[in-house]
Amino acid sequence: MRIVIAEDTVLLREGLAGLLEDAGHTVLARVGDAESLLAVVAEHEPELAIVDVRMPPTYEDEGMRAAVEIRREHPATAVLVLSQHVESRYAVELVSADGGFGYLLKDRVLDVGEFLEAAARVAGGGSALDPVVVKELLVQPHDGDPLAELTPREREVLGLVAEGRTNAGIARQLWLTEKTVETHVRSILGKLDLPHDGDTHRRVLAVVTYLRASAV
Amino acid sequence: MSRMSPLRIAAFGLAGAIVLFALLDAVRRSDGEEWIPLWLYPLVLAALLAPTTVGLLIVNRQPRNVIAWILLLGPLSLAIQSLLWVSFGEGWALQVDRATWPLLYAWPVAVAFVFPIGRLLSPRWRWAVAFTVLSFGGFIALALVDPSPFDGDDASVLNPLADNVVGEALRVDTTFWPFLLGMLASLFLGAYAIRLRLRRSTGVERLQTLWLAWALALVPIVLLLCMLSGLLGYALGVTIVDWIVFPLILGIWVATAVAIGVAITRHGLYAIERLINRTLVYATLTALLVAVYAGVTIGLGVLVGGDSPGVIAVATLFVALAFLPLRARIQDLVDRRYRRARYEGVRMVRAFEDEVRDGVRAPEEIGGVLADALRDPLAELLFWLPASDAFADARAEVVRLPQDERARLEIRRDDARTAVLVHDPALGERRDLLDGVLSAAALSIEMARLRVEVRIQLAEVEASRTRIVEAGYEERRRLERDLHDGAQQRLVSLGVQLRRLQLKLPREAAVLSPAFDQVVDEVGAAIGDLRQIAAGMRPARLDDGLSAALHDLARTAPVPVEVDVSEDRAPASVEAAAYFVACEVLTNAVKHGSASKVAVRAVRENGTLHVSVADDGVGGAVVRRGSGLAGLRDRVGALGGTLEVVSPRAGGTRIEVVIPCGS
Secondary structure: OEEEEEEEHHHHHHHHHHHHHHHOOOEEEEOOOHHHHHHHHHHHOOOOEEOOOOOOOOOOOOOHHHHHHHHHHHHOOOOEEEOOOOOOHHHHHHHHOOOEEEEEEHHHHHHHHHHHHHHHHHOOOOOOEOOOHHHHHHHHOOOHHHHHHHHHHHHHHHHHHHHOOOOHHHEEEEOOOOHHHHHHHHHHHHHHOOOOOHHHHHHHHHHHHHHHHHOO | OOOOOHHHHHHHHHHHHHHHHHHHHHHHHHOOOOOOOOHHHHHHHHHHHHHHHHHHHHHHHOOOHHHHHHHHHHHHHHHHHHHHHHHHOOOHHHHHHHHHHOOOHHHHHHHHHHHHOOOOOOOHHHHHHHHHHHHHHHHHHHHOOOOOOOOHHHHHHHOOOOHHHHHHHOOOOOOOOHHHHHHHHHHHHHHHHHHHHHHHHOOOOOOOOHHHHHHHHHHHHHHHHHHHHHHHHHOOOOEEEEEHHHHEEEHHHHHHHHHHHHHHHOHHHHHHHHHHHHHHHHHHHHHHHHEEEEHHHHHHHHHHOOOHHHHHHHHHHHHHHHHHHHHHHHHHHHHHHHHHHHHHHHHHHHHHHHHHHOOOOHHHHHHHHHHHHHHOOOOEEEEEEOOOOOEEOOOOEEOOOOOOEEEEEEEOOOOEEEEEEEHHHHHOOOOOHHHHHHHHHHHHHHHHHHHHHHHHHHHHHHHHHHHHHHHHHHHHHOOOOOHHHHHHHHHHHHHHHHHHHHHOHHHHHHHHHHHHHHHHHHHHHHHHHHHHHHHHOOOOHHHHOHHHHHHHHHHHOOOOEEEOOOOOOOOOHHHHHHHHHHHHHHOOOOOOOOOEEEEEEEEEEOOOEEEEEEEEOOOOOOOOOOOOOOOOOOOHHHHOOEEEEEEOOOOEEEEEEEEEEOO
């Protein structure tokens, strides 16, 4: 996979690059600010850009804004945004709007396997939403909310669906067979009155959009 | 003393001549028969010498002052009579005397035309001067050749010009009438000139004219007294004219000279209003007392007959009893009529003080009241702040002293400056009004100053409290940043490096891998802890606005929280305060209030942020010292806001917070 990294902390940037290269990916460029990021994306048209939210000069949300612009200007480049803390609003909006976008807390990197899988999923046009964000979306169903009708296991599966995982991923996570996961998903979508088709990505969009609408 | 100028020498010469003539006259009278009592003679001399002295004083300062020369020449013309008497004998002296008496009135009329600036009111007034000169000159010329014999006591003296051809031809005894009436008209012209001058002039010139007007107005007053005393003399058969009226008439000339002197030299010019006031009071008082005396004596005289000592005693008693109350009453009436501005100004201040006492108006409004009382709409009162060496207006805003054409008057109390009155410069000439109104308002001004000072100090304290709280929020924000971007970032880097090492472990060291997992998990836990701490400092979500932060808060709350927050942004410190209020109340609601549902609302209206947090818990919450709620109230108060707690027992708790947003 051809990747560019935008992260202003050199130590972390190099660590990330090393990690990705160890896993056999190609890191085309390593930059420390949003402007350089846009430049290298335009130059290399990579499959994935890994972007820190806070970068110079203001350390506000340069990374997030650059991510939006990359998705608009270079649809072929997927973006995985890394954040120090939960800023779910932007993230949920971006994930529910389109594929090829991921949002994870930085320390997810430490679970290398999960991280690489999420990166690959996003680069492949899927999505990744940090479990913390998903947890916030799921936290408290209102009275009469169809979410209240889900069983605990179904809620667990719904959360993993929202994170952007495939049925296989969910099955691996929960120590279930893919077939059981398939059954759960069918039941959940039925209860939430969401359309069911085979496409994992469209399923994620539908679920996140649903959760976002019911949470706010 | 400077070199004597020719004009000064001439003036001293004139004065010397007048003194000489006056002394000659005195010598003459001392051996002749008396036409006035001897004791009056010093007064006559004074009346003659007063204008001379004043004229000389003015010439010494302003050698070209026309009025000074009129003052010197006027008495000279009278003094010359004495010379004639001594040189040519009684007949000539009497003839000149009966021809030149109008000169006694000529010089005051001359003064009236040009007073106080030495110029006529307008070129057209030259006609008035010409008319006056013609009237006086014509009369004197005619009278000089009058062939008719002297009358009265002097009938025995022979007219040296008896039967002269010119006098007979001119038929003086009838032709003098137009000139006499012309002289009378000139007197009125002089009075009219002063009246016009009073109306047209302002400031110093008006005060100067007022002095002369005061002196000349004494004439009708004295005439009135003459009539009264004449009436009294007639009733009692006692002639007191010589004793009272004659000295008064002579006194007028002294007073006129002194008034002109004061006006020209401008020394003590400002006392005129007080002088006029006193004159009016005592003249009216005297007239009334004489009337009372006359009324009582005439009335009792008719009843008991004759002028017994008893009648006079009773009349005197009446006058004595009436004096004090009458004086106070007349003073009040005169104040109301002739010091109307001062009288009303002082009354306005008193009325204002009453309103302040009744709580209807605030003491700070004294500035506006002064502007009304002094009738100067541009007047401004600025209070002195000794601590900061600055001035403040009634709204307790620190201001600079205006640098414009207005005059400034420092107001002091107990030797300390309290305020500065900025006013129309014209007001400076009305010291009587200013002094009266300001001394009446002194206490109010001091009270207002103290209140303004306290308000300014309070505002400063509040501003510093706000700054401290805002600095606190800023510090939290910085700490949160430092935690996220510093420590947390380094821990992630550390974890990544550990993972890379772990992945590169040689196959034979695979036994170490679980240990790596454990260490990385610890690092992950540390990162989680730091994130928690940072969020407690100040939730990063506040960067996205209060709405986002409160929604986050609601999601993580253990009970359902209904959030209704408008999306528009408020200043960071206001949003932070509102957020922490919601946090604290939410925690309390769950911890103590056993609430099952909480509603958080935040709306912006009229430049304030209203936050209300309501739960359905047990209620009974009170703000105790040192409690979380008290801390919140301090934070909100520091931003100029309020925090109200409505918490009836078993009725849930509702906290209402209002914070101004400053925009």
